[in-house]
Amino acid sequence: MPELYIGGAWTRAREGGCREIRCPADGSLVAEVDEATAPDAAAAVGAAREAFDAGEWSSSSTLERGRLLHRVADLLERDKADIARLESLDTGKRLVESEYDVDDVAGVFRHY
Incomplete structure (x- = not known):
C-alpha cells in the first residue's frame, strides 16, 4: 500500500x-x-x-478554523488508546507516556 x-x-x-x-x-x-x-x-x-x-x-473565518481544530482534538481524544499504543510500539516509550503525549497534542489543537 x-x-x-x-x-x-x-x-x-x-x-x-x-x-x-x-x-x-x-x-x-x-x-x-x-x-x-x-x-x-x-x-x-x-x-x-x-x-x-x-x-x-x-x-475560512477564524471561527471555522477553530471549529475544525477542535474537531481534530476531539478525534485525537477519541482514538487516544490506539494512537498511544502505536506511539509506544514506534518509540519504546511506556504506554502512560504516550497517552500523556496524545493529551498534549490534543491540547495544542484546542489552544490554537
Whole structure:
C-alpha cells in the first residue's frame, strides 16, 4: 500500500525506497513504510501551497478554523488508546507516556 499522502492522494515514494519500523523494546516489526526523499518533500510542499491558495482554508473565518481544530482534538481524544499504543510500539516509550503525549497534542489543537 502506498504510504505517502500528497496532493489528496496516496502515492508511492518517488525513488521507491521503503524501510522497516521496529519496536525498540523487542525488535518486532511494526510496519514497513515508504521512505520519502527530497523530491517527495518538494511535491508535498507544492501540493500544500496549491491547496492553501485554491482551497477553503485560506478563505475560512477564524471561527471555522477553530471549529475544525477542535474537531481534530476531539478525534485525537477519541482514538487516544490506539494512537498511544502505536506511539509506544514506534518509540519504546511506556504506554502512560504516550497517552500523556496524545493529551498534549490534543491540547495544542484546542489552544490554537
